[in-house]
Amino acid sequence: MSATAANTFDIVILGGGSGGYACALRAAELGLSVALVEKGKLGGTCLHQGCIPTKALLHAAEIADTAREGQQFGVKTTFESVDMSGVNAYKDGVVGRLYKGLQGLVKSKSIEYVEGAGRLVATNTIEVAGRKLVGKNIVLATGSYAKSLPGLDITGRIMTSEQALFLDFVPARVVVLGGGVIGVEFASVFKSFGSEVTIIEALPRLVAAEDEAISKQLERSFRKRKINFKTGVKFSGVTQTGDVVNVTLESGDTIEADLLLVAVGRGPVTAGLGYEEAGVTVDRGFVLANEHLQTNIEGIYAVGDIVPGLQLAHRGFAQGIFVAEQIAGLNPPVIDEMGIPRVTYCDPEIASIGYTEAQAKAKFGEIETYDYSLGGNGKSQILQTQGFIKLVRQKDGPVVGVHMIGARMGEQVGEAQLIYNWEALPSDVAQLIHAHPTQNEALGEAHLALAGKPLHAHG
Numbered sequence: 001m002s003a004t005a006a007n008t009f010d011i012v013i014l015g016g017g018s019g020g021y022a023c024a025l026r027a028a029e030l031g032l033s034v035a036l037v038e039k040g041k042l043g044g045t046c047l048h049q050g051c052i053p054t055k056a057l058l059h060a061a062e063i064a065d066t067a068r069e070g071q072q073f074g075v076k077t078t079f080e081s082v083d084m085s086g087v088n089a090y091k092d093g094v095v096g097r098l099y100k101g102l103q104g105l106v107k108s109k110s111i112e113y114v115e116g117a118g119r120l121v122a123t124n125t126i127e128v129a130g131r132k133l134v135g136k137n138i139v140l141a142t143g144s145y146a147k148s149l150p151g152l153d154i155t156g157r158i159m160t161s162e163q164a165l166f167l168d169f170v171p172a173r174v175v176v177l178g179g180g181v182i183g184v185e186f187a188s189v190f191k192s193f194g195s196e197v198t199i200i201e202a203l204p205r206l207v208a209a210e211d212e213a214i215s216k217q218l219e220r221s222f223r224k225r226k227i228n229f230k231t232g233v234k235f236s237g238v239t240q241t242g243d244v245v246n247v248t249l250e251s252g253d254t255i256e257a258d259l260l261l262v263a264v265g266r267g268p269v270t271a272g273l274g275y276e277e278a279g280v281t282v283d284r285g286f287v288l289a290n291e292h293l294q295t296n297i298e299g300i301y302a303v304g305d306i307v308p309g310l311q312l313a314h315r316g317f318a319q320g321i322f323v324a325e326q327i328a329g330l331n332p333p334v335i336d337e338m339g340i341p342r343v344t345y346c347d348p349e350i351a352s353i354g355y356t357e358a359q360a361k362a363k364f365g366e367i368e369t370y371d372y373s374l375g376g377n378g379k380s381q382i383l384q385t386q387g388f389i390k391l392v393r394q395k396d397g398p399v400v401g402v403h404m405i406g407a408r409m410g411e412q413v414g415e416a417q418l419i420y421n422w423e424a425l426p427s428d429v430a431q432l433i434h435a436h437p438t439q440n441e442a443l444g445e446a447h448l449a450l451a452g453k454p455l456h457a458h459g
């Protein structure tokens, strides 16, 4: 094979995270030649600094709470302490096994895996350490980084999720700056591990992207768990002396803590990578792409967190697969962003799909909603969890939003997404039989009630 042929591919993908590697795997399955360029670890943020390690921490947190709460179930347990070296060994073990599996998967397909930092040097070329990889198609998948605020340096006891994932101690007092998904998940972990936690959120409510009723219930639950939070309050500054941070708010309040976790969102990794020089339209760092994930330059696609929208791993997977199939000529159906399930894994868990009540009102005009309390659900009572399932439907039409909060509700999002994506009517779901006693049954009961034939529902 000539040097040119060895460096020419159907697709060259820049970034081996959720979006990039999913695209590579699907493209290889479809018989396309693929080069996948990754400067760090295959698997990207989700596997190494995101979804997987945080959910392992949240599981360890649940175990700590279970140990504390044994008495509630008549089981004599005592909670002693959290050993971070043990927690980290468990977490790293999970990540390590998945990493190994993923490396094997990529190796087993005929994917040219290129290690190193790449740059778009022409509309069809990525350069890595002097090697030019030419693609009939280019897929940009360089992901995102943890943002900070102007003048807020990430150093010492001021950290983002990236450093917080590798703590070797449990801080006694933590301030979490940001009450979005990452902020509330970490707040939940720290509280369960024994820290005193205060969340600072500039918006009027926690998890502000969720339905307002969900935020209210989360705030109620967090109050009960003695997780402090201040909403509608802006951060003004922080000083750090030794191992102590002093956080000042615009209200004039100050909070002393042993750690400040900055969780103010994630910005796209696109600067200095040649995108704009190649003519790719970028808006505030994000790569703009149409519903087929094509950028304004023919043959250049973008997937994952660099494309405006939900920054979720499964969105990246879906977009990567979509682009591979599109390039292979399969004409896949476009992805409905509202049809992507969203789960926040704090305690209690939040899971949702589709439109919030406010969004549905704005979009569809007349709507109906129904809140089914988990108080009427046997399994939720067994678990001693509180919460509800809120349904939003177009008046006399399909269900356009499902919003759930309570222990383990993330596991219910699978059926919720079928309901939303298949545009089911409440009566369609009401005729399906849900197993008793499961939490899944609560979804069935909510639809029974909205279809006008409630079973275990009050009012």
Ligand SMILES: Cc1cc2nc3c(=O)[nH]c(=O)nc-3n(C[C@H](O)[C@H](O)[C@H](O)COP(=O)(O)OP(=O)(O)OC[C@H]3O[C@@H](n4cnc5c(N)ncnc54)[C@H](O)[C@@H]3O)c2cc1C
Residues within 6 Å of the ligand: 014, 015, 016, 017, 018, 019, 020, 037, 038, 039, 040, 041, 042, 043, 044, 045, 046, 047, 049, 050, 051, 052, 054, 055, 116, 117, 118, 119, 141, 142, 143, 144, 161, 182, 269, 273, 303, 304, 305, 306, 311, 312, 313, 314, 315, 316, 345
């Ligand atoms: C703390 C945390 C928790 C999260 N939890 C969840 C969750 O529970 N569920 C969920 O769905 N999502 C979660 N996410 C979000 C999820 O991790 C991202 O949406 C997902 O990783 C995005 O995939 P991506 O492929 O766009 O980018 P990334 O996963 O960031 O991958 C991009 C890759 O590109 C590489 N790269 C960048 N520049 C170059 C270059 N010049 N050359 C070569 N390689 C380059 C990077 O090294 C990286 O590996 C979480 C994120 C965080 C931070």
